[in-house]
Structures are given as C-alpha cells and as structure tokens.
Amino acid sequence: MDEARVAELGQERLDWRFKAVPAGAWGLTVREYLASGPALDGLGTPLLTLDAGALAHNLRTMADWCTTAGVRLAPHGKTTMAPALWQAQLDAGAWGITLANLSQLRVARAFKVARVLIANALLDPAGLGWLAGELDADPGFSCLSWVDSQAAVALMDRALRAAGARRPVEVLVELGGPGGRTGVRDLATALAVARAVAAAPTLRLAGIGGYEGVLAHDAQADSLAAVTRYLERMAELYHRLRADGLLTGRAVLTAGGSAYFDQVAAVLGALPEAEVVLRSGAYLVHDDGFYRGISPLARGAGPVPLRSAMHGWARVISRPEPDLALLDGGKRDLPYDEGLPVPQLVRGRGPVAGTVTAVNDQHAFLRGAAVEVGEVVRLGLSHPCTAFDKWTLIPVLDDAGAAEPRVVDLVRTFF
Secondary structure, three states, X not given: OOHHHHHHHHHOEOXXXXXXXXXXXXXXXXXXXXXXXXXXXXOOOOEEEEXXXXXXXXXXXXXXXXXXXXXXXXXXXXXXXXXXHHHHHHHOOOOOEEEOOHHHHHHHHHOOOOEEXXXXXXXXXXXXXXXXXXXXXXOOOEEEEEEOOHHHHHHHHHHHHHOOOOOOEEEEEEEOOOOOXXXXXXXXXXXXXXXXXXXXXXXXXXXXXXXXXXXXXXXXXXXXXXXXXXXXHHHHHHHHHHHOOOOOOOEEEEEOOOOOHHHHHHHHOOOOOEEEEEOOOOXXXXXXXXXXXXXXXXXXXXXXXXXXXXXXXXXXXXXXXXXXXXXXXXXXXXXOOOOOOEXXXXXXXXXXXXXXXXEOOOOEEEEOOOOOOOOEEEEEOOOOHHHHOOOOEEXXXXXXXXXXXXXXXXXXXXX
C-alpha cells in the first residue's frame, strides 16, 4: 500500500461533512484535532466509536491464528472501507485485501493496494478496461476475480481484448451451493468454465473461489456439516482441475468468511500446492451480537476469543411513557440488520438493563431501563459491515470502558 497516501488522511480538514466531529473542531486537520487531546464527552450523539485496545487484540489474534493454521488472510475490505485499517491488516501479515466490486477496487487502487481479490464476477466492460490499464501500468499490481459461467468468460475476454489488455486477468472458478448466491452448482460445469478460461488469452486460471457463509447461519451441528460438505466439494474440484492439467503450480483456494474459517483451514489446508486464503472481514472489529455468537474463536477454535471493538452512543431525549425511553440513534446511525443494539451502560453511572425493541430512522425505543432524559447510553452492536457504512469518520477511543475515554484516532471510510 501507499503508506504516504494513508498518512495524508491526517491532513484532511474537519468540517460539517463529518457528523462525528464537533463544530469546535471545524477547520482543524485530523492531526491537529487529535493533538488537542479530545475526550469522548466532547463528542455529540448519536455516535459510533472504535476501541483501540480491542482492535489491536483482534488484529494480533487473527494473524497468530492464521500463522498457526498455515493459511493466508485477505481480509474483506468492504467491512470497513477504511484504508488505514487495511494498512494495519497488511502490516500484520495479510496476503492481500478482498473487495466486492469495481467501486471498492477503485478505492483500493487510489491507495495502491498491491494485491486485491475480487470475491465476485467483474463483467462491466468499462470497468474491465480500466482494470486492464491498471494492470498494464503497474507490474506490481495483482487482481484476482471470479467467474461462474462460460458466458462470463466470453464477456470478460471480449472486453479485455477491446481494451488492448497486455496482462491477463487472473480468475478463480467460483463454486456455489444449493440456494446460495453465485457460483457453479456442479463440478461438470466448473470444469467447462475452467476450460473456457484456459482458452481465453486475456485470462489465466489461478484457482477456485467460494463462500460457505450463505449455506449456514449458525453453529448448530447440521449447519457445520453443510459447510464441511461444501468445502469437500471444493477440494474435489481442486483435485479434478489438477488431474485435467487445468491447474498447475501453486494455486489459490479461497473461502472463509468470519463464521467458519476454522473449517476452511481444516478441510482445505492440507491440499497439495494450495495457497489457502481466508477472506474474514468482520474479525478486526467483531461485535457484541451475531459474530460474538458464531465466531470460531468463541467456539474453542483458538486460545482466546475476539473482542468487540465498536460501540454506539445515544442520548435519552424523551421519556413519554413510564417504561419507554427514546434514544437519538436509529437506522441512519447504527446497524440493525443482524440484531438490534443492546444497552450496556449509562455514561458516568455504570451498567444498565433494558431492551431496544425497535429502531426508526433517527430513534431507538428502549424499554425496561432506568435512564433519565439527557443521559448517554453505550450500546453493544451487531454486524460491523452495516455500521461502518453510516459514518465517514469514526473516532477511536483509548478504552471505551474507561471512566473518561480519550479520542486517539479518527478512521476515515470511503463507501
């Protein structure tokens, strides 16, 4: 990555564009604001924050786990779309950065990410033409994309030929599963797609890609078994491609979101000449909801679990009924698709009970909580992917559990 370009984010001027930033900081650069020693109490609500200690713990824990398991990690950058966090992941040993589409790839290339895995098909002719230019202009840049049909291969080849591509685009045959998303559904089709790639001069078959996360949604025995069956089919396809001479030398075999990466390592890790690449994206931030319950490291697959590094903060603005408090944070500010926010504590007072029963665009309905108008509630959140996309600048606290948390960084996102 271009570390100087990432460092330049510290020179960005703060203003009204960043809803996390108080008006008193407008006109300062990020560095100047941080040098002033800002405190959490100086920020308004609603708010999303990150915890520096939890981020460091998760970064180290996952890097160590991958080293022990003998697998690579290309974190899914779409979770945060934060180049500074991508750089931290790469500095910790990540093999590359995974992304999902063309617009995300352009962000990565703006910061000169050298190896990108597109966990999706890239068929837009204009986008393929731009990618061909990036590859031709930068010999150190590597980009792998997915294909799951002969039609997709033909479209890619046609667009790259029209763009005058000089370097072939590396592609992975995508294996899907019944009821899943994209990806071929049977091995015969996968082999036909691989042969089509081999016949296209603008493409090079680099391995196999897939995503097991859409085939299971919990850690029950039947779900874990479904994931294992899918991964065994990936292994079978890998052997077939080797046997037919369609894959030679070191090849990429990638699967593994944030829920079942232990099974990926167990099933695929021993395959000969396979570069097994996990794409876990949520591990760095983790959460207090969905991923806390399903992460392999919370199920005994590692010596220590991950820690939630994100919190919501919202103020009580109304007590219109005895058992109802309205908070000033809602769908526009906090994630809700994988579980509603959970009240954890009241700033300056300690733990609090209660349940968020619903969220509107700008409000959360908190019931059963002993809170007063004006108090600020810290909320546990679920699903970092739909938390980060609501914020262009996210404060990082030294310790979200401290009596007086300090702001030690601001993370810039590009959604």
